[in-house]
Amino acid sequence: MNKERFTSTRFGEVVKTPGPHGFLTFIPAPLPRSLPLPDEVVFRLSEADRALGRLAGAGRLLPNPHLLVNAYVTREAVASSRIEGTQATISDVFEAATEDGQPTSDVREVVNYISAMNVGLERLERLPLSRRLLAEIHGVLLAGVRGGERGPGEVRRSPNWIGSPDNRPETAVFVPPPAEDMERGLSDWERFAHEDIPMPPLIRCGLLHYQFETLHPFLDGNGRLGRLLIIFFLLSQRHLPSPLLYVSSFFEKHKNQYYDRLQAVRESGDVEGWLRFFLTAIAEQANDAVARAEALTDVREQFRMSLRGSRSRAGEVVDMLLENPYVTTATVSRRLNITYQGSTNLLRQLEGLAILRPARRIAGRSNRWVAHRVLDVLTN
Secondary structure (H helix, E strand, O other): OOHHHOOOOOOEEEEEOOOOOOOEEEEEOOOOOOOOOOHHHHHHHHHHHHHHHHHHHHHHHOOOOHHHHHHHHHHHHHHHHHHOOOOOOHHHHHHHHOOOOOOOHHHHHHHHHHHHHHHHHHHOOOOOOOHHHHHHHHHHHOOOOOOOOOOOOOOOOOOOOEOOOOOOHHHOOEOOOOHHHHHHHHHHHHHHHHOOOOOOHHHHHHHHHHHHHHHOOOOOOHHHHHHHHHHHHHHHOOOOOOOOOOOHHHHHHOHHHHHHHHHHHHHHOOHHHHHHHHHHHHHHHHHHHHHHHHHHHHHHHHHHHHOOOOOOOHHHHHHHHHHOOEEEHHHHHHHHOOOHHHHHHHHHHHHHOOOOEEOOOOOOOOOEEEOHHHHHHHHO
16 A cells, blocks of 8 residues: 555544554544535535435335335346446346346345345344444345355454455555454444434435445455445435435446545545535436336336236236336246236236237246336336
8 A cells, every 4th residue: 555645634544553564554534523515515415415305206206116126226236246346237137036046146146235235124124224234234245155255244353455466455555444443433433323413414424435435344345335335324314215226326337436536535535526426426326216217107107008908917017027027927926826827828918018028038947028118227
């Protein structure tokens, strides 16, 4: 780690660990309980709050908004996992959900992210955003996938570092604090999440994400967990009514800038630059989520109009398609508790109305259909 790049101690300082094999590491300062905001950050905050308000309103006004949660959480899971190097696509994950076979390792990582999100949402109803919650979600995130041998659910007791070409702290771009300093920082992080301080929720959220990534409390999975925490904090603050925000899509699109903005806080104290980036991500993705929700609602209504006068249960299958545009005879049979023949009849009816198309055949697997118009809204 190049000490000369760290020109400010506003958010922490670089020190050398003791002993003959000591190395440079960054010790973060406690999170500020007040923060003057320049005009541009205030403007971005206003835009982000307005966009989140639109998303919250759309979530309340849409018919059956819960139908969108699975699709939106899948978008978030895919993007957040791709930042860490997975290659799974949204289609891959949707398709895997309709099969009983073994998914690829990349798809399993995304599925774990979705499971971690769901576990976190359930636990938030009874637990505060806390170290205990972090550890439980981390255990789900890394269960049986890459990094699963690196202490899932356990806060680290050894050093870690980021961006080293030869896996040494001396050549790393960033070395998080040693375990003892990390523990102190994590305690302060937890207090900051719950203290009653005069700071806008989105500013607090941006600072919490920055500090979590700087502390790097686990040996692996910190990026994905830190991005999950954005959603959990906004939900816990009632700033978001349901997990309809997929902010990782913005971070993936601007991956280098995402990392650079976080690093600039450590090196030069440029928290304003990070907050501008973070608030822009919130605003753009909230507006995107509203636009897709409106488009999906239009598609749903067009599908239901095509079924007007039908006495079959095809309308229930249409709602299933908003959750996952891929479907099989078996999934319809299970969800609607009907026979395979009845399920096939419904799928053929929807195929005849051009609502479904046969998906590509895979040897040894069940026939699948895809609602291509729904998939286009979710992926384009």
